[in-house]
Amino acid sequence: MQVDTIVLDSAERLFQDVADIQSVVSAKNTSWKEKLWSGIEENGLNIAAVPECLGGAEIGLQSALGILRIAGRMALSAPLAETILAGWMLGAAGLTAPTGKIAFGPARFGDGIFMKLDGTVSGRASHLPFASECSHAVLLVQGHQGLSVVLVPLADAQITSRQSLAYEPLDHVTFKDVQPVASAAAPAGFDKDTALLMGAAARSMQIAGAMEKILAITMDYATQRKAFERTISKFQAVQHGIAQLAGEVAVSLSAAESAAEALDSLLGAGRGFDDPELQLEVMSAKIRVSTAIRKGAAIAHQLHGAIGVTNEHILHRLTLRGLAWRDDYGNESQWSEKLGTLICGRGAEALWPLLSTR
Amino acid sequence: MTSTLEFQPLRLPERVQQLRLEVRAFIQSEIDAGVFNPDDPETDWEIHRQFARKVAARGWIGMTWPKQYGGQERSFLDRYVVNEEMLVHNAPNTVYFTADRQSGPTLIRYASERIKSEVLPKIIAGEACFCIGMSEPDSGSDLFAAKCKATRSEGGWRINGTKIWTTNAHQSNYMIGIFRTSAPTTENRRHGLTSFLVDMKAPGITCNLIDQMSGIRDFNEVVFDDVFLPDDQLIGEVDGAWKQATTELAYERSGPERFLETFAVLRNLVGLAGNSADQRLGEAIGRLVAELHSLRRMSVSVAGMLEAGREPTAEAAIVKDLGTIWEQDLPQRVRDAIAFLPADEAFDRFDEVLQFTTRIAPKLTIQGGTTEILRGVIARGLGLR
Numbered sequence: 001m002q003v004d005t006i007v008l009d010s011a012e013r014l015f016q017d018v019a020d021i022q023s024v025v026s027a028k029n030t031s032w033k034e035k036l037w038s039g040i041e042e043n044g045l046n047i048a049a050v051p052e053c054l055g056g057a058e059i060g061l062q063s064a065l066g067i068l069r070i071a072g073r074m075a076l077s078a079p080l081a082e083t084i085l086a087g088w089m090l091g092a093a094g095l096t097a098p099t100g101k102i103a104f105g106p107a108r109f110g111d112g113i114f115m116k117l118d119g120t121v122s123g124r125a126s127h128l129p130f131a132s133e134c135s136h137a138v139l140l141v142q143g144h145q146g147l148s149v150v151l152v153p154l155a156d157a158q159i160t161s162r163q164s165l166a167y168e169p170l171d172h173v174t175f176k177d178v179q180p181v182a183s184a185a186a187p188a189g190f191d192k193d194t195a196l197l198m199g200a201a202a203r204s205m206q207i208a209g210a211m212e213k214i215l216a217i218t219m220d221y222a223t224q225r226k227a228f229e230r231t232i233s234k235f236q237a238v239q240h241g242i243a244q245l246a247g248e249v250a251v252s253l254s255a256a257e258s259a260a261e262a263l264d265s266l267l268g269a270g271r272g273f274d275d276p277e278l279q280l281e282v283m284s285a286k287i288r289v290s291t292a293i294r295k296g297a298a299i300a301h302q303l304h305g306a307i308g309v310t311n312e313h314i315l316h317r318l319t320l321r322g323l324a325w326r327d328d329y330g331n332e333s334q335w336s337e338k339l340g341t342l343i344c345g346r347g348a349e350a351l352w353p354l355l356s357t358r
Numbered sequence: 359m360t361s362t363l364e365f366q367p368l369r370l371p372e373r374v375q376q377l378r379l380e381v382r383a384f385i386q387s388e389i390d391a392g393v394f395n396p397d398d399p400e401t402d403w404e405i406h407r408q409f410a411r412k413v414a415a416r417g418w419i420g421m422t423w424p425k426q427y428g429g430q431e432r433s434f435l436d437r438y439v440v441n442e443e444m445l446v447h448n449a450p451n452t453v454y455f456t457a458d459r460q461s462g463p464t465l466i467r468y469a470s471e472r473i474k475s476e477v478l479p480k481i482i483a484g485e486a487c488f489c490i491g492m493s494e495p496d497s498g499s500d501l502f503a504a505k506c507k508a509t510r511s512e513g514g515w516r517i518n519g520t521k522i523w524t525t526n527a528h529q530s531n532y533m534i535g536i537f538r539t540s541a542p543t544t545e546n547r548r549h550g551l552t553s554f555l556v557d558m559k560a561p562g563i564t565c566n567l568i569d570q571m572s573g574i575r576d577f578n579e580v581v582f583d584d585v586f587l588p589d590d591q592l593i594g595e596v597d598g599a600w601k602q603a604t605t606e607l608a609y610e611r612s613g614p615e616r617f618l619e620t621f622a623v624l625r626n627l628v629g630l631a632g633n634s635a636d637q638r639l640g641e642a643i644g645r646l647v648a649e650l651h652s653l654r655r656m657s658v659s660v661a662g663m664l665e666a667g668r669e670p671t672a673e674a675a676i677v678k679d680l681g682t683i684w685e686q687d688l689p690q691r692v693r694d695a696i697a698f699l700p701a702d703e704a705f706d707r708f709d710e711v712l713q714f715t716t717r718i719a720p721k722l723t724i725q726g727g728t729t730e731i732l733r734g735v736i737a738r739g740l741g742l743r
Binding site: 255 | 364365367369370375378439443446621624626629633639640641643644645647649650652655658679730733734736737740741742743
């Protein structure tokens, strides 16, 4: 599928206009947040992955995930990824998405959320991103008849607020006999980890986007800053640091874009979430990108020196978010274990044929 | 300043993947016939020679080259998958590998018509092995400091001096080497180097083998004692070799050989783990596979850029930098992963593969452009130099 550059361009303009990273750092209050969200809805970014027949923009998963790379570049602090995926999952189950911010989960392995025979939902979603800012949550839950997609009002849930590494809401949410606004059986091809895998693809794009911007501002800084009577970018040690940072950025962009393309084309071709090719693509992206941001953030901070750790500088908005996003929707250790189990279960001789399918 | 790194998520076309299956079936039949063992790189040169002829017979050498010299003008992606399958199975491809990757393309671009029509068909037939004469004693990666001289002589040139670390020089039919034809200028340190095709059977050439710590014997010191080269073995412009060399480097740097050299140890690790991998071993395997997959997707993307006629110099250098560091680190990380396994028979068989890979690992970030050189290339690509 072709990437929808018109939507991506309008997303970039919107984010720059109302949530420019420097303006957000300097802002005296959070009024930019409302402007940002109304802009997101005016541009239909929240419903990017909702089918047209359900009132959505239906720009395709690859393009919808592409919006998140741009959001990552701006270190955007809003539940945009969550709302896009919530809309996508509702749409896949034939349900209509409400307006407003929607949380999406489960966002952690091991969360148990169940639907009882009476249709109510109980259980706990731990570390659910932005839950306290959202009116609803879309959850993939286990029921007696298999998996269901549910839209639940968060007003009926107990929320224990906490913050992520990047000072964003990452809340514990407990559901006790909550009546969903809407629910439907999960589409064929879904499995219990589908919400986590989709979240992983989204976070990979966000981290890759943040990495791009980290490289850009680090190059700007290194080519302007003077020390020991030279522009620091002329020192070989600094150049090698930036070259390594660029390598981590390159592999992140490549992996995240490859996973997005794979999701779009493989799901579009009717493959399910148990497809090894699809799993390899998305799991690899989250694993590799999470490793990259660790190294990339360390290099960028080292090259920026003390200014980079100040509150007024924009670097931390990118590095802390990038690092925090590693933990959402399965961290790199958990996905590695999943992928390792998949690979070992298929046997040594199946490894190369799988790696070389694309 | 903005970075412009972009890696399109290229999917290899169906017909290319079809070719992959043909190549894989051929390789499997060779393995089944006992021709070579994918876990133990073949050292018998005769097997390499016979294998090259078989690959040639299938039309898989020089497949992208012009038809007038025996090529098929197939896409670069076709070559990419053939190469990938050969590498991943440790196929005995030494005779044609260098010629197919870089010597042939260099000749096509810069050599005289006589050389092209004489030598290219021999490469395509699997009969011409090439080596690369770059490094010299005392100057290593600093190619601008090369001293091995070519001086004008009646009807050609005379070569005197020494090249070193020349892989497979002792088995090669030809070398493409760079030689000093005039002094560098103060404005241009790159000036004064000229590329020549050398017939390795010419009188005055001595190859001295250098043993490596891995047990491999393919490095040579090549001594030139007044070796005569006819005029038409000049490749490209006199004193202009450097410019020519850099245009070929993206092909050399971004290929699958930059992350698959130690693949056997990963495949064997999966075999050793079987279905009984614990959480620790499973995690280690998953992480390694994710990293390899990510490298490969980046390399495939660069292959697409090359196929589209672009010159992705920095992108290719990134693939080689990340790829060689990864394949170098792989045996060490595999060692960590198996730390708690019992030392049974399967473990000991595996350990032999691991030992060999650990011994070849240090070389991987040196050959074909060191890590330090590559990072300079990347920095230049980003506009920092």
